Amino acid sequence: MFTGIIESVGNVAKARKQGSDMMLSINVGKMDMSDVKLGDSIAVNGVCLTVTGFDSSQFSADVSVESLARTSLADLQMGTRVNLEKAVTPTTRLGGHMVSGHVDGLATIVSVEQDGRAWQYWLQTPPELSRYIAEKGSVTIDGISLTVNAVERDQFRLTIIPHTRDETTLKDLNVGDHVNLEVDLVARYLERLMTFGGANAQSSQGDRVSMELLARSGFLK
Incomplete structure (x- = not known):
């Protein structure tokens, strides 16, 4: 999970195709890497990636076929500037909003x-x-x-x-x-709840999400 508050603008040190996937190495600029561990998540231009290697100035990550097809990461070249944010911790200020790093x-x-x-x-x-x-x-x-x-x-x-x-x-x-x-x-989950509460719900009428319920709860004007 992320907040959407950018910690640093880095740049692409290496973008190498590996079959249908890609391996990225990112120079992190001013971002502090002292608390980063293998397997941690870092958002690169809003895409949640898993750290597969790192040092004090850069990290590496693999980019899957799904991410290449759905995002702009496939267009990255050596030197391209990218927005970087480490995943939140329990003490992180939520200065933006809840961001999953799963690009739509x-x-x-x-x-x-x-x-x-x-x-x-x-x-x-x-x-x-x-x-x-x-x-x-x-x-x-x-x-x-x-x-x-x-x-x-x-x-x-x-x-x-x-x-x-x-x-x-x-x-x-x-x-x-x-x-x-x-x-x-929130918008995605509300849509899912409304869809489930309409044609597919097995629950009682009182449990279903409706436009009336959303209005009463303050989601609609």
Whole structure:
């Protein structure tokens, strides 16, 4: 589990195909590796990867066929900058939102415009993920926890403050670039509960999740 608060911007030291998989070596930049162990999880551009080797300045991880097909990791090249975050501990501040590191798909940058000191990013979502994006809800873009400030059909807008842009790879993005998108965990589980509570539920009516129940519980306006 992660928070979406980026600890460091690193870069790819090596990206080597191994059959249909890939082995990555990542220079970690300013990230502290003193508490890292073999088998720990580190998010690379929002993708949860398992540490298979490390030292004080870099770590290695294997990337599966599934991750290569669903994320932008297949496009990484030597020198590419990446957002890094170690998995949370019981004492970690939850500064962003609950992030699993399991990417749902790729979003596309539609426009990038400066607005005062901030920047406005419009992104296009895959049709099957648009229903999970809500105004003032949370999304994860390349591992960064961000707030959705507007939604129009299958596009949404992010307002990026200077600190976030400077301390992540957001300033590297251009129109047409693809980014890893993870939707809010709560939205996915609510949909599953509503589906299960409708056509497939075996439980009593009082146990089912309904629109009325969600409204009473404060999930709907």
